[in-house]
Amino acid sequence: MSQLQDQFVCPECKARYPLLDAINSEYYCCPKCFNVSSIAFNQAIGKLGPLIGEIHLPIGSKGSLLGHDFIVVAIAVRNEVGSTYNWREYTLMRIKDKRKFFLAEYDNHWNLMELVSFSGKLPNLQHYNSGNLQYDGRRYDKHSQYMAKYKFASGEYDWNLTRPSEMRCVEFINPPHTLAFEFDPNDKEPSSAFHGTYLTRKAIYNGFQLELELPSPIGVAPAQPTPLGVNPRTFGWGTLLFTALVIILQILFNMSEADRLVYHDAMYIDSTRSNIPQVTPSFELTGRPGAMELQMNSNTENNWAEASVSLVNENTGKEELFALGNEYYSGVDEGERWSEGSNSTTEHMCHIVPGKYHFVITASSGQSQVPVRIELAMFWGVPSYWNAMFISIVMLLIAVAFFGLHKYYDNRRWGYSQFSSKRSLEDSSIILTPKTSL
Numbered sequence: 001m002s003q004l005q006d007q008f009v010c011p012e013c014k015a016r017y018p019l020l021d022a023i024n025s026e027y028y029c030c031p032k033c034f035n036v037s038s039i040a041f042n043q044a045i046g047k048l049g050p051l052i053g054e055i056h057l058p059i060g061s062k063g064s065l066l067g068h069d070f071i072v073v074a075i076a077v078r079n080e081v082g083s084t085y086n087w088r089e090y091t092l093m094r095i096k097d098k099r100k101f102f103l104a105e106y107d108n109h110w111n112l113m114e115l116v117s118f119s120g121k122l123p124n125l126q127h128y129n130s131g132n133l134q135y136d137g138r139r140y141d142k143h144s145q146y147m148a149k150y151k152f153a154s155g156e157y158d159w160n161l162t163r164p165s166e167m168r169c170v171e172f173i174n175p176p177h178t179l180a181f182e183f184d185p186n187d188k189e190p191s192s193a194f195h196g197t198y199l200t201r202k203a204i205y206n207g208f209q210l211e212l213e214l215p216s217p218i219g220v221a222p223a224q225p226t227p228l229g230v231n232p233r234t235f236g237w238g239t240l241l242f243t244a245l246v247i248i249l250q251i252l253f254n255m256s257e258a259d260r261l262v263y264h265d266a267m268y269i270d271s272t273r274s275n276i277p278q279v280t281p282s283f284e285l286t287g288r289p290g291a292m293e294l295q296m297n298s299n300t301e302n303n304w305a306e307a308s309v310s311l312v313n314e315n316t317g318k319e320e321l322f323a324l325g326n327e328y329y330s331g332v333d334e335g336e337r338w339s340e341g342s343n344s345t346t347e348h349m350c351h352i353v354p355g356k357y358h359f360v361i362t363a364s365s366g367q368s369q370v371p372v373r374i375e376l377a378m379f380w381g382v383p384s385y386w387n388a389m390f391i392s393i394v395m396l397l398i399a400v401a402f403f404g405l406h407k408y409y410d411n412r413r414w415g416y417s418q419f420s421s422k423r424s425l426e427d428s429s430i431i432l433t434p435k436t437s438l
Contacts, residue, residue, distance in 0.1 A: 008156070010035065011042050019156055020060070020073045021093055027160055029074070029153035036153065036162050046162030051152050052077045056105070056204075056214060057090050059155050063208030065103075065112055065199065069095045074155025081147040081166055091155065100158070102194065103204075108214065109221035110204050111178055113196040119433040131419070133172060133179075133430040135195070140172035140179045142419045143222045148182075167191075175413070176225040179432075195434070198223040220412035232406045239399045243392045250388035262357075263378040268371035269305065269363050280359040282314060289353045290381040296324040297344045297375045298365075303327070305365040305372050311349075314356040322347050324376075352380060 006019045013033040019025055029036050029048065036046040057063075061072045074091035087106035094101060102113040132141045148169050150161045168183040170190075178196035183189075198221065201214040217224075226232075262283050267273070298305040304327035311320040324347055330339035365372040414420035 008037075008039055009042070011037055012044055017155075018060075020071060021098055021156060021158075024098065024158050025073075025156035027157045029076075029155060029157065029161065031152075031154035034152070036160070039156070045160065048153055048161070049151050051154075052086050053088060055088070056210070057103070057208060061208055062095075063204075065092075065203065065207045066197065070101065071095060072155075073100075074153065074157055076150055076154075076161070077152040078148050079151045081149055083146075086151065091157070104196070107218040107221070108201060109217050109224060110199045110201065111196040111221075111223055112199055113178070113180065113194040116193050116195045116434050118193070133432060135172075135179050135432045136434050138174045138177065140174045140177070142170070143173045143414070143417045144171045144419070145169065147185075171222065173222045173413075175223050178223045196223065198225060220409050222413055222417070224409070224413065226406045226409045228402070230402075232403055235402055236399060239395050243395050246391050247388050260380050261377065262380050263359060263376065266373060266375040267361075267363060268373055269365045270368075270371040273371075274364045275362060277360050277362045280361065282356055282358045284356050285352065285354045285380055287354060287381070289351050292349045292352045293379045293382040294322050294324060294347045294349075295344070295377045295379075296326060296346075298326045298328075299373045300326055300328045300341075300343055300365070302329050302331070303366045303368050303372060305374055306363065307374060307376060308362045309376070309378075310360040311352070312358055312360060313353075314358065316355070320349055320352070322349065348382070 006022050008017045008019055008028045009015070010017070010028070010030040010033060012035045013030060015030060015032050017028065017030075019028075019039075026039055027036055027045075028039055031051065034048050034050060035044040036048060037044045055075055057072050057075070059072050059075060063070055070092035072090050073093045076089045076091070077086055078089055079086050085106075087104055090103040090105070092101040092103055092112075093099070100115065104111045104113055132139055134140075146169055147166045149166045153161050164184050164186075166185065168185055170181045170183070172179040176198035178194075178198070180194045180196060181190035182192045182194075184191050201217065204210070205214055228235075262285070263280055265280070267278070292311070294309060296305075296307055304325065306323070306325040309322040309324065311322070313319070324345050326341070326343050326345055328339070328341040328343050330337070332338070359378070361376065363374050365374075
């Protein structure tokens with residue numbers, strides 16, 4: 001070779017570049033004159049075009065992704081033939097064994113792609129036109145198929161980027177993973193297969209310890225997972241089980257509670273005793289906080305009765321106010337007897353803490369020739385399902401919001417796929433077993 005050890009000299013523009021993997025690299029792409037050259041013969045064999053877009057990880061950049069240390073050895077820009085879609089492809093070399101990986105960037109979305117091989121013979125191309133396939137125990141749905149070519153490249157490669165000039169690409173997804181195949185147009189079996197994992201820009205920024213923030217992603221990428229990274233089915237079952245557990249615990253808690261009568265008395269209300277506060281004797285509430293139930297019964301007939309009950313904590317002076325009211329009316333209209341209202345009512349108050357209390361009761365009623373009898377009963381520690389209902393409603397709302405978000409991402413993910421209408425509910429019989437993994 002006409003270059004110094006571990007260096008390459010471009011035969012066209014004479015620019016010098018260090019070789020980061022001199023043993024395995026066979027071709028070098030010059031970013032200045034755009035020639036693709038054979039390293040062994042020091043001869044240009046093809047030519048690409050100038051750089052399109054911005055490079056975020058220059059050659060020589062070192063970083064850590066998914067627990068592995070890498071160095072960038074090459075950069076390429078690829079294009080979907082017949083469109084303006086371009087994406088960047090960073091070739092990474094794992095430092096510990098010099099194995100190559102590919103970091104694809106499109107619309108500021110990132111996927112780390114790993115070359116994979118399979119146990120057994122691969123099916124031919126026609127099988128990849130089916131809706132989905134099985135890989136490593138997961139179902140992957142076909143998302144896209146297109147022809148791709150290289151527009152720009154810089155760095156060292158172990159294959160010729162110019163032959164063939166175009167490759168057929170077929171991609172299947174199971175967010176956050178991608179299964180991609182590349183075919184020589186003249187072959188039925190793929191020349192390369194890749195398994196990819198979606199990475200956030202934060203993972204790239206932290207992994208390579210970049211100084212500048214990376215641009216925000218545009219839209220939803222095919223392999224981009226729904227935020228929280230939780231499978232909707234798993235989340236739904238988890239929500240159901242959690243809600244059931246909360247209800248069961250509430251039932252068991254209520255079974256251990258025994259409501260206690262803390263006040264029971266009757267009073268008569270007429271014009272001389274209406275709206276006059278009455279103070280009950282003090283009583284002690286012991287144990288843990290609980291709910292209180294107030295019951296009011298009256299003998300109202302074509303009349304109404306109300307009672308304003310204030311529960312006073314003698315230790316803190318804090319008051320809790322209850323308002324109860326009954327009204328009952330009846331009569332005969334055109335020979336038909338009618339009635340409306342009720343002579344009984346019940347109110348509840350949650351989380352009454354232990355302490356010393358008394359009631360202040362102010363009762364009133366409508367005008368009547370006979371006094372209205374009001375009977376009041378107060379119970380403490382009554383069973384309540386409010387907490388369980390509240391938690392269940394909140395979990396239901398969270399589940400609805402999560403499923404809505406997942407549906408939004410799924411619709412965006414498949415909105416520009418030519419295979420969105422061909423997704424099958426049935427799993428494919430094609431099962432691929434990997435021989436290698438990250």
